[in-house]
Amino acid sequence: METRMSFIRPFMGLVAGLMLALVMVACGDNTATTAPAATTAPAATTAAAATTAAATTAAATSAAATTAAATTAATTAAATSAAANAAPVTITYFTFSAAPDHLKDLDAMIKAFNAVYPNITVKVETASYDTYFTKLQTLVASNTAPDVYELNYENFVSYANKGVLYDMSSLASADKTFEPSIFYPRAYTAFAQNGKQYGLPESFSDVVLYYNKDLFDKAGVAYPTDSWTWKDEIAAAQKLTDAKAGVWGTYQPVQFFEFYKMIAQNGGAMFDASGKPTVNSPQNVEALKFMLDKFNTYKVSPGEADLSSQPDSDTALFKDGKLAMWRSGIWNFGAVKDATFKWDIALEPGNTTKAHQFFANGIVISSKTAQADAAWKWARFFTSSTEAAKIRVAASWELPALTDQSLFDQYLKQTPPPSRQIVFKALETAVTPPVIDRESELQDATTKELAKAKLGQETPQQALDNLQEQVTKLLQPK
Amino acid sequence: MAVVSKKVGEKNWVRRLWITFFLGPHLIGMLVFLVIPILASFVLSFAEWDLLTPARWLGLDNYAALLGSADFWDALKHTFYFIFGYLPLVLVLGLGLALLMNKNLRVRLVFRVAFFLPVVSAWVAVALLWKWLLNPRYGLVNWLLGLVGIEGPGWIFDPNWAMPSIILASVWKDLGFVMMILLAGLQGIAPDYYEAASLDGAAGFRMLRSITIPLLSPTIFFVVVISLVNSFQVFDQVYVMTAGGPAGSTQVLVGEIVNNAFRYSRFGYASAMSWVLFALIFIVTLVQLWLQKRMVHYQ
Numbered sequence: 001m002e003t004r005m006s007f008i009r010p011f012m013g014l015v016a017g018l019m020l021a022l023v024m025v026a027c028g029d030n031t032a033t034t035a036p037a038a039t040t041a042p043a044a045t046t047a048a049a050a051t052t053a054a055a056t057t058a059a060a061t062s063a064a065a066t067t068a069a070a071t072t073a074a075t076t077a078a079a080t081s082a083a084a085n086a087a088p089v090t091i092t093y094f095t096f097s098a099a100p101d102h103l104k105d106l107d108a109m110i111k112a113f114n115a116v117y118p119n120i121t122v123k124v125e126t127a128s129y130d131t132y133f134t135k136l137q138t139l140v141a142s143n144t145a146p147d148v149y150e151l152n153y154e155n156f157v158s159y160a161n162k163g164v165l166y167d168m169s170s171l172a173s174a175d176k177t178f179e180p181s182i183f184y185p186r187a188y189t190a191f192a193q194n195g196k197q198y199g200l201p202e203s204f205s206d207v208v209l210y211y212n213k214d215l216f217d218k219a220g221v222a223y224p225t226d227s228w229t230w231k232d233e234i235a236a237a238q239k240l241t242d243a244k245a246g247v248w249g250t251y252q253p254v255q256f257f258e259f260y261k262m263i264a265q266n267g268g269a270m271f272d273a274s275g276k277p278t279v280n281s282p283q284n285v286e287a288l289k290f291m292l293d294k295f296n297t298y299k300v301s302p303g304e305a306d307l308s309s310q311p312d313s314d315t316a317l318f319k320d321g322k323l324a325m326w327r328s329g330i331w332n333f334g335a336v337k338d339a340t341f342k343w344d345i346a347l348e349p350g351n352t353t354k355a356h357q358f359f360a361n362g363i364v365i366s367s368k369t370a371q372a373d374a375a376w377k378w379a380r381f382f383t384s385s386t387e388a389a390k391i392r393v394a395a396s397w398e399l400p401a402l403t404d405q406s407l408f409d410q411y412l413k414q415t416p417p418p419s420r421q422i423v424f425k426a427l428e429t430a431v432t433p434p435v436i437d438r439e440s441e442l443q444d445a446t447t448k449e450l451a452k453a454k455l456g457q458e459t460p461q462q463a464l465d466n467l468q469e470q471v472t473k474l475l476q477p478k
Numbered sequence: 479m480a481v482v483s484k485k486v487g488e489k490n491w492v493r494r495l496w497i498t499f500f501l502g503p504h505l506i507g508m509l510v511f512l513v514i515p516i517l518a519s520f521v522l523s524f525a526e527w528d529l530l531t532p533a534r535w536l537g538l539d540n541y542a543a544l545l546g547s548a549d550f551w552d553a554l555k556h557t558f559y560f561i562f563g564y565l566p567l568v569l570v571l572g573l574g575l576a577l578l579m580n581k582n583l584r585v586r587l588v589f590r591v592a593f594f595l596p597v598v599s600a601w602v603a604v605a606l607l608w609k610w611l612l613n614p615r616y617g618l619v620n621w622l623l624g625l626v627g628i629e630g631p632g633w634i635f636d637p638n639w640a641m642p643s644i645i646l647a648s649v650w651k652d653l654g655f656v657m658m659i660l661l662a663g664l665q666g667i668a669p670d671y672y673e674a675a676s677l678d679g680a681a682g683f684r685m686l687r688s689i690t691i692p693l694l695s696p697t698i699f700f701v702v703v704i705s706l707v708n709s710f711q712v713f714d715q716v717y718v719m720t721a722g723g724p725a726g727s728t729q730v731l732v733g734e735i736v737n738n739a740f741r742y743s744r745f746g747y748a749s750a751m752s753w754v755l756f757a758l759i760f761i762v763t764l765v766q767l768w769l770q771k772r773m774v775h776y777q
Contacts (some may be wrong), residue, residue: 134740141529162530304635304724305614440741451725455637 089374090121093382094136094146097203097361097398099126105395112387113378120374140164145366147375151199153190153360154443157435160193166365167196171376182384187401190432191362199362200383203398206426207261207357209348210318210326210417214341215240215247224325226425228349230265230290233325237300240324249300250325251314254291254450256443257357258327260433262287264355265348270434270471277471280464287351288460292453318343329359330423334396337416344417347426358430360401399423438474445470523750528743540750550751552726553734556641560730561709563645568705569698571649572656577686579657580664590661594654601651605718608647609634634720637727644715644728651715652708656701663697664690695774703766710759731755 098106103126110122125146127135133155139145151159159165172178180188183201191199209224216223221236237249252258260270268283278284294301302323307313312335317323319336327348336343348356363383365375382388386407389400393411400407412420436442446467453463523540527533544550579590596604611618612633620630631639671689680688691698713732716722722729722737731751739748 137529137743159530162528164530305632438742444737444741448726451723455725457637457725 086117086119088119088121089371090123091147091369091371091374091378092123092125093378094125094127094132094139094149096127096129096132096150098124099128102395102397105391105397108391109382109388112385112391113381116381117374117377120377122378140366143368145368147369147371148363148365148379150202151362151364153362154433154435154439156191156199156362156364157193158437158439159364160196160198161437164367165198166367166369166372166375167198168200168365168376168379169197171365171372172197175376175380178380182402182404184401184403184427186358186427186430186432187360187362190360191364199364200379201401202361202363202383203392204358204360204401204427205330205398206359206423206430207327207329207348208345208422208426210328210332210336210343210345212318212321212324212341212343214321214343215324219324223344224346224349226347228346230349230351233349234294234298234300237294237325238298241300243299246322248302248306248317248323249298250294250327251301251317251323252291252294252327253314254295254447254454256446256450257433258291259288259446259450261348261355261357261431262291264431265350265353266290267352271436275475277468277475279468279471280461283352285460285464288450288453288464290351291450292460295454296456329357331398333417339416342416344419345422346419347422347429350429354429355431356426356429358427358432360432361398436474441474442471445474519749519752522746523753525746527745529745530743533746536746540747541754543747544750544754549726549729549734553729553731556728557710557712557730559641560645560648560712561706563642564648564709564712565702565705567645568649568652568656569701572653572701573660573698575653575657576660576664577690579661590658593657596651597654597658599651601714602718604651605647605715608643608650608715609719612643612646635724637724640720640724640728644712644719647715647719648709648712652705656705659701660694660697663694666697667693692775696776699766699770699774703763706762706766707759710755710762 095106103124106124110124113122114120136145136149145164172180180197184204187201187204191197191201211224213223216236219240219242221239224232224236233250239249241247241249252262263269263281263284266283266287268278268281268287270277270279270284272278295303302314302317307317314323314326314328315332315335318326318328319339321339321341330345347354363379365372365379369375383400384402386404389402389404389407392398392400393407396411399411408424414420434442449458449463449467449470452458453460458466522533524537525533525535526540575593579586579593610616612620614620614630614632614635617630617633619633623630633643634640667690671693672685675685675689711732712730713736716728716730716733717736720728722733732755735748735751735755738744738751
């Protein structure tokens with residue numbers, strides 16, 4: 001029976017973490033004390049600025065990219081001769097995005113890497129996204145951090161602020177053939193903090209509007225265009241919704257990531273340029289109201305009960321041909337490619353302006369690594385070499401954050417969806433998620449207040465007033 | 479014992495060595511993985527620590543923050559909601575079942591196994607099962623209700639029904655355990671009492687109230703203590719079925735501890751909450767021990 005032990009069960013969870021404390025104390029670990037105190041000022045300025053900053057279009061940079069690609073090739077050749085007789089080194093690489101679908105692709109990339117640097121062995125460790133960050137923080141805390149690891153942009157900021165990442169600036173300037181301009185600029189600057197480059201962008205993805213062409217044809221509604229606004233979306237959704245057939249007009253989940261984008265589409269933001277929370281601004285309230293009206297007023301979106309209780313139930317709904325429009329990430333192309341109907345993607349309808357979510361994963365080096373040079377070589381190869389990028393594109397493992405358009409030719413030729421160029425067009429109006437040190441708490445608090453509003457327990461105004469108060473508290477020094 | 483020969487003393491010494499040898503690994507394990515961490519969590523509850531930067535001493539700030547946190551009070555409220563819904567139900571139903579199973583029914587063994595099966599199943603599997611059963615649109619429960627003309631509620635998607643859903647699943651899972659323990663207690667009651675009572679003309683409910691319940695009270699006490707301690711720590715089923723939702727309406731204490739420790743990296747704050755939970759369970763257990771003296775009858 002579990003009863004005997006149950007008395008201590010609440011503490012069991014803490015046991016693992018606490019053990020580490022003791023180990024650290026016992027080892028007299030004083031290196032950690034050099035870490036700067038975590039800043040409480042929000043990094044939201046990046047996000048706020050992102051809305052207004054003009055994104056470099058992929059097309060505009062393609063000319064520059066060609067030269068960049070040539071540089072990469074040159075590096076490869078130069079490195080081969082230099083590395084051939086170097087001493088053998090082993091580095092560890094920890095990843096969440098490779099497992100379980102892309103382990104083969106990662107192996108292929110490592111093989112390509114070893115063709116250039118035969119002396120560097122890359123030891124891969126993986127964890128699922130759900131458990132990755134728990135495992136990572138224990139590894140870092142116990143001084144056994146992997147030499148190189150993966151961080152998504154939202155988590156990057158707090159790791160950078162806690163001083164556990166290697167400042168790559170010196171490595172980058174020492175590497176004569178390294179050109180930061182080969183990276184998509186938004187993605188590259190996302191992994192800088194306080195003027196230091198702490199990471200290289202590995203991949204990006206964005207969110208677009210999926211639509212079911214067959215349902216549009218059947219209802220006699222014109223397909224979404226770039227000029228669509230929220231009003232057009234609602235009007236179309238009302239015509240497309242067919243309650244009897246269980247067909248819904250449009251869907252987007254009500255949660256943090258959808259919210260930050262929707263308020264951007266309405267000219268709002270969660271933080272102003274100075275980082276002060278502006279959660280309950282009139283634009284934000286209006287945006288939330290629009291999100292909820294689709295469920296409650298117009299009834300063109302399926303509620304929780306209409307979706308099955310499985311995760312990714314919206315994917316299933318779209319794939320079953322029961323959803324006409326769906327705001328979702330490009331990572332779902334694979335999941336719905338076998339759908340029996342015709343579908344395509346379009347830019348998201350905005351209200352006062354366009355905005356699209358932008359997600360990036362980056363590669364960082366541990367500040368405690370003994371193999372900084374080897375780590376840098378791997379980070380650089382993995383994120384920006386033509387070989388690795390080609391493998392990544394072929395595998396649809398998100399997209400490399402590189403400006404070289406020739407890499408994406410093969411990607412753009414694939415169907416469905418036919419309009420793949422939308423993926424890059426959406427980048428022109430990309431907004432990064434607002435990030436603060438206490439990011440998980442910000443996301444959870446937002447999602448909880450939005451849920452209360454969706455259930456009608458609070459009005460959108462009340463929900464955002466409450467959230468404003470909570471976010472203000474999260475920004476205060478602990 | 480006053481005069482102990484040297485030889486016996488030596489033997490004792492060897493014996494103690496062997497005892498230490500065999501107990502040692504377990505004691506060391508307990509010390510390292512249980513006692514020290516528990517003590518460490520107490521110290522940590524007065525500090526702030528995110529694992530990555532050095533811990534900072536806060537004194538009583540964590541406890542003060544706890545008392546000022548709406549999330550903590552909500553979690554406490556939801557935990558008590560669970561306890562007050564779950565405990566009476568599982569006890570009354572468990573007792574009823576135990577009484578039935580105690581009769582000389584032919585299919586008794588089949589039923590005993592059937593009711594005990596959920597007890598030995600993993601919570602995650604059971605919770606997933608109930609999540610499906612209670613699905614408002616496609617679930618079996620609402621389909622059955624629909625057959626008799628009742629439109630079922632939104633269950634885990636409705637903030638008013640989410641906690642009852644969890645209570646329902648928990649009662650279903652633990653019923654077999656409660657039944658089994660009470661059944662053992664029932665079978666320990668000497669038939670003489672019933673014989674004497676029936677000679678005096680007692681039957682049915684009177685027999686239950688005056689003979690069965692008082693003589694079963696030590697067993698009932700045991701079940702209440704165990705179930706109460708367990709239900710203060712309710713977590714697995716909540717985590718799988720609702721993850722604290724919808725809109726935080728089923729967030730319980732342990733869920734709040736886990737979130738703060740492993741999602742928000744607030745280990746000090748989470749430790750403080752663990753110790754508050756410990757104090758709560760400790761007080762409740764003391765009250766139960768005091769009640770035991772007055773209400774529990776041993777044969």
